[in-house]
Each structure stands twice: as structure tokens, then as C-alpha cells.
Amino acid sequence: MSITKNLLQIKSTLLSTVTLVAVSKTKPIPDLMEAYDAGQRIFGENKIQEMAEKWEAMPKDIEWHMIGHVQTNKVKFMAPFVNLIHGVDSLKLLEEINKQAKKNNRIIDCLLQIYIAEEETKFGLDEQELNEILTSTTFQEMKNIRIVGLMGMATFTDNQSQIKKEFTHLKSIFDKLLHSTDAINRVSTWQTISMGMSGDYQLAIECGSTMVRIGSSIFGGR
Numbered sequence: 001m002s003i004t005k006n007l008l009q010i011k012s013t014l015l016s017t018v019t020l021v022a023v024s025k026t027k028p029i030p031d032l033m034e035a036y037d038a039g040q041r042i043f044g045e046n047k048i049q050e051m052a053e054k055w056e057a058m059p060k061d062i063e064w065h066m067i068g069h070v071q072t073n074k075v076k077f078m079a080p081f082v083n084l085i086h087g088v089d090s091l092k093l094l095e096e097i098n099k100q101a102k103k104n105n106r107i108i109d110c111l112l113q114i115y116i117a118e119e120e121t122k123f124g125l126d127e128q129e130l131n132e133i134l135t136s137t138t139f140q141e142m143k144n145i146r147i148v149g150l151m152g153m154a155t156f157t158d159n160q161s162q163i164k165k166e167f168t169h170l171k172s173i174f175d176k177l178l179h180s181t182d183a184i185n186r187v188s189t190w191q192t193i194s195m196g197m198s199g200d201y202q203l204a205i206e207c208g209s210t211m212v213r214i215g216s217s218i219f220g221g222r
């Protein structure tokens with residue numbers, strides 16, 4: 001199947017409340033342009049330099065999402081244009097994003113990444129660390145970032161009930177914060193749960209995902 005067909009097929013199954021991030025990491029610009037010409041405007045990349053090169057070369061009405069692990073010293077390269085950073089997992093990183101956003105006269109949207117998998121290799125905060133960030137004065141004083149929700153990655157497994165348990169866990173943390181009065185005061189923009197990839201996005205949506213990150217099912221294997 002072509003990229004256009006894949007994209008339109010996936011979009012036809014998504015409710016209008018679910019945002020599709022087309023994960024284009026490692027793929028060449030002509031592949032991204034095919035998706036663009038089919039109407040896709042949100043692309044996800046996991047390397048800052050690769051994303052910056054694509055941003056420079058491609059139409060300017062695209063939203064660029066950073067979905068990979070972010071190194072603090074590279075934030076400056078995406079601060080002028082990035083629309084959403086999915087994998088924020090420390091206060092130190094948030095401070096750097098805030099600093100670089102300020103330099104660019106911007107407010108940058110971020111998702112806090114929660115560790116939900118049973119895999120040592122995945123990044124993310126636990127619930128306590130999340131609450132520590134949200135209630136810290138440092139966080140509350142940052143004016144150039146906006147936390148719009150949470151992101152998580154399930155364990156890489158065929159065990160559907162395991163994945164479901166992990167997605168449900170993320171959704172419950174999101175809901176708890178949505179209904180809590182203290183931490184959420186500053187987080188009036190709490191709206192996004194980024195979970196679900198090619199292999200598990202339908203399940204993720206059943207569990208409450210509002211944003212899916214789909215790569216190989218659109219662009220083919222990497």
C-alpha cells in the first residue's frame with residue numbers, strides 16, 4: 001500500500017477527538033511530502049537535528065512534534081519551531097525548554113512522560129515524581145512552557161491485557177490530576193494523553209488516548 005492509502009485508511013478509523021501524529025523518523029522528505037499532500041500536517045520525529053532539517057525544507061504550516069528522548073543541550077535547536085515535546089521527564093529539562101522558549105519569545109507545549117512499561121529501557125516519571133514537578137515553585141514560575149498532558153509507552157509485548165493495564169494506568173493518572181485542585185491550578189490546559197503506536201493504537205484509544213503516534217503503519221518499516 002502507498003503512504004497516501006495507509007494514511008487515509010488509518011484516518012478513516014480515527015474519531016475526530018483523536019489527533020494523529022505521523023511518525024516520520026528516518027524517512028526521507030519525499031515520503032513526508034506524500035503524507036503532506038494527502039492532508040497530514042502533524043509529524044513526529046525523535047532526533048532534533050533530523051527534525052530541524054525537515055522543518056527547514058518543508059512547508060511552514062506543519063506542526064513538528066518531538067517524540068524522542070531529549071538531551072538538554074539540544075533543546076535550543078528546536079526551540080524556534082517545535083510545537084509539542086512529548087518526552088519531558090525532568091524538571092531540569094523543563095527549565096531548559098522554558099529558557100529557550102523565552103529566548104525565542106514563545107510558549108512551548110510539553111507533555112510529561114510517565115513510565116508505565118515493565119522495561120528498564122523506557123524513560124519516564126513515576127506518579128510521585130510527576131506530582132513533585134507539578135507542585136514545585138520552579139515549575140509554577142515558568143512562564144514559557146505549558147504542560148498540556150501526559151505521554152506514555154507501553155511494554156513491547158503481544159500480551160494485550162498487559163498493554164491495556166499500562167494504558168489504563170496512564171489514563172487514571174491523567175484523570176486524577178484533572179480532578180485535583182492544587183497541582184492542576186497552573187495546568188488549565190490539561191487535555192492530551194499521547195499513547196498508542198502502530199501496534200497498539202486501537203487499544204490505546206479504547207483506554208482513553210487522545211493522540212496516537214503512528215509510524216510504520218503509514219510509512220512502512222524502518
Ligand SMILES: *Cc1c(COP(=O)(O)O)cnc(C)c1O
Pocket residue numbers: 023025046067068153196197198199213214215216217
Ligand atoms: C518510533 C516511535 C513511534 C512510532 O512507532 P511505530 O511502531 O512505527 O508506529 C511512536 N512513539 C515513539 C516514542 C517512537 O519512538
